[in-house]
Amino acid sequence: TQLLEQSPQFLSIQEGENLTVYCNSSSVFSSLQWYRQEPGEGPVLLVTVVTGGEVKKLKRLTFQFGDARKDSSLHITAAQPGDTGLYLCAGVSTGNQFYFGTGTSLTVIP
């Protein structure tokens, strides 16, 4: 059962543009994580958000956890080619079980 839906599934933008990726669920999670995966490698953690309404910034990346802890968004400002990759959200249950989203494949064109 896929509990987390991400949108869009694919995104191709020009360098310098802004974008937002959404991660939605009908389930409540104790926390939510965002990972980025490059071809041939495993996902790497970007951020963990824990509190409803929490906003975290990582350089040009801004992550927000929904007030009800069911959804999250990732906003990238002035995208760079190095941002290219597969972005995955993961909801974490109270039992430390991870539920990964469907993924968003981002391509930033120089």
Add this chain to the structure above:
Amino acid sequence: GAGVSQSPSNKVTEKGKDVELRCDPISGHTALYWYRQSLGQGLEFLIYFQGNSAPDKSGLPSDRFSAERTGGSVSTLTIQRTQQEDSAVYLCASSPGTRESEQYFGPGTRLTVT
């Protein structure tokens, strides 16, 4: 320090054969997860080991899939009588096991069933 390692990196097998995939987690990590990923897609949970507790096998797609973790360290995922739909990248991750802790992923094993 060493990260999570997986072997083999690539495996091509004939339909109907059995395969074993190995995962060496980060030393001291009590939690170990197996996932399956189709090309460019999200991760499908397979199985979760936490310390000495009984594993959570709720994600295993059929009884052809099994996994064990010996001595709380190395884990092996076994797929019996492989089918073409088993072709995917199999990812292993380990974690300190504390709440909301980060998962550290291996590079994966790409399995192709011909």
